[in-house]
Amino acid sequence: MAESNPLPLVLLAEQFAKLPGIGMKTAQRLAYYVMTMSKADAKAFSDSILNAHSTIHYCKVCQNFTDSDVCLICENAKRDSSTICVVEGPKDVSAFERTNEYKGLYHVLHGLISPMDGITPEKIRIKELLARIHNSNVEEVIMATNPTVEGEATAMYISKLLKPLGIKVTRLAFGLPMGGILEYADEITLFKALENRNEI
Amino acid sequence: MAESNPLPLVLLAEQFAKLPGIGMKTAQRLAYYVMTMSKADAKAFSDSILNAHSTIHYCKVCQNFTDSDVCLICENAKRDSSTICVVEGPKDVSAFERTNEYKGLYHVLHGLISPMDGITPEKIRIKELLARIHNSNVEEVIMATNPTVEGEATAMYISKLLKPLGIKVTRLAFGLPMGGILEYADEITLFKALENRNEI
Numbered sequence: 190m191a192e193s194n195p196l197p198l199v200l201l202a203e204q205f206a207k208l209p210g211i212g213m214k215t216a217q218r219l220a221y222y223v224m225t226m227s228k229a230d231a232k233a234f235s236d237s238i239l240n241a242h243s244t245i246h247y248c249k250v251c252q253n254f255t256d257s258d259v260c261l262i263c264e265n266a267k268r269d270s271s272t273i274c275v276v277e278g279p280k281d282v283s284a285f286e287r288t289n290e291y292k293g294l295y296h297v298l299h300g301l302i303s304p305m306d307g308i309t310p311e312k313i314r315i316k317e318l319l320a321r322i323h324n325s326n327v328e329e330v331i332m333a334t335n336p337t338v339e340g341e342a343t344a345m346y347i348s349k350l351l352k353p354l355g356i357k358v359t360r361l362a363f364g365l366p367m368g369g370i371l372e373y374a375d376e377i378t379l380f381k382a383l384e385n386r387n388e389i
Numbered sequence: 390m391a392e393s394n395p396l397p398l399v400l401l402a403e404q405f406a407k408l409p410g411i412g413m414k415t416a417q418r419l420a421y422y423v424m425t426m427s428k429a430d431a432k433a434f435s436d437s438i439l440n441a442h443s444t445i446h447y448c449k450v451c452q453n454f455t456d457s458d459v460c461l462i463c464e465n466a467k468r469d470s471s472t473i474c475v476v477e478g479p480k481d482v483s484a485f486e487r488t489n490e491y492k493g494l495y496h497v498l499h500g501l502i503s504p505m506d507g508i509t510p511e512k513i514r515i516k517e518l519l520a521r522i523h524n525s526n527v528e529e530v531i532m533a534t535n536p537t538v539e540g541e542a543t544a545m546y547i548s549k550l551l552k553p554l555g556i557k558v559t560r561l562a563f564g565l566p567m568g569g570i571l572e573y574a575d576e577i578t579l580f581k582a583l584e585n586r587n588e589i
Contacts, residue, residue, distance in 0.1 A: 224454060234438055
């Protein structure tokens with residue numbers, strides 16, 4: 190931000206610029222916009238950050254974000270607890286929920302195995318998945334990681350751990366374009382990928 | 390945001406979605422990102438909003454944002470106080486400052502006259518400009534509003550108020566952008582470039 194701007198405004202723009210996909214010019218525009226907000230709106234915005242950050246943690250069952258012990262999906266008795274859909278992150282849960290077709294549960298890994306980036310299997314929530322399966326009636330685990338190198342590797346790694354337990358492990362159908370990003374897939378493509386899943 | 394998400398996260402995403410140019414999907418991504426920040430970083434982000442909003446107000450001279458009585462540009466004795474560049478908003482001040490060429494002062498209107506949107510001359514900072522000129526040694530006022538219908542109308546309106554005071558009123562030159570390609574210039578820009586041609 191140009192030196193002509195007062196320091197608090199420069200600092201605010203720098204905060205916005207830390208967010209993913211927000212460049213310095215956009216950050217400056219957002220900072221200027223905050224200046225035009227009412228005092229109450231600015232306070233609400235500020236509070237929502239702290240509030241979300243302090244009240245939200247991982248669901249002790251599926252590891253998705255929640256503000257209680259167990260998330261809304263895990264505690265919903267109408268969901269089919271015999272099926273677990275394993276995803277990379279919370280945004281993928283939202284994507285599946287938007288299809289309104291999947292009725293099972295989820296497991297959020299919070300990452301994908303990527304030795305190049307130092308992400309070993311221990312660094313993502315695989316052991317929580319195994320512990321959960323040991324104490325449950327799970328019949329099928331759907332590997333719903335992205336169709337990328339890391340996503341495929343993670344799916345293969347987990348399926349090799351689960352198969353000896355006699356659990357059916359499936360993979361999303363490749364209706365998803367290879368190299369694409371799950372979060373941006375349209376609902377129909379995502380539903381097709383779910384419907385045509387294959388055992389691995 | 391999907392119903393599967395906890396309320397504080399949904400509320401945070403809604404706050405991000407209020408920002409200009411941020412859609413609901415981006416807002417959700419930003420909210421998830423906040424969840425991955427450290428507690429200290431989240432607090433710094435939250436504080437920067439409140440801090441900027443509470444400490445920043447309009448410079449009593451030029452109406453640009455400042456955290457003191459008079460902004461850094463207005464209080465800089467090295468700036469040429471005989472020239473005022475009139476702009477629509479603070480972002481335009483930043484744009485001119487980036488050129489490192491303009492040494493005069495600014496006046497920020499915080500909007501453009503637009504009767505269709507209910508923005509009459511009284512709603513932007515024109516009277517502050519007139520009051521300022523009455524008590525000063527200003528010789529030239531540069532109308533640096535955008536070359537849009539509203540920008541042109543505002544420039545014309547202000548110039549008619551200033552000319553009777555014996556002040557030189559100028560307008561930014563309009564022509565081909567530097568580095569631009571003539572073939573792709575629109576007709577009006579090309580006509581302006583031709584009309585305002587200079588002897589070399």
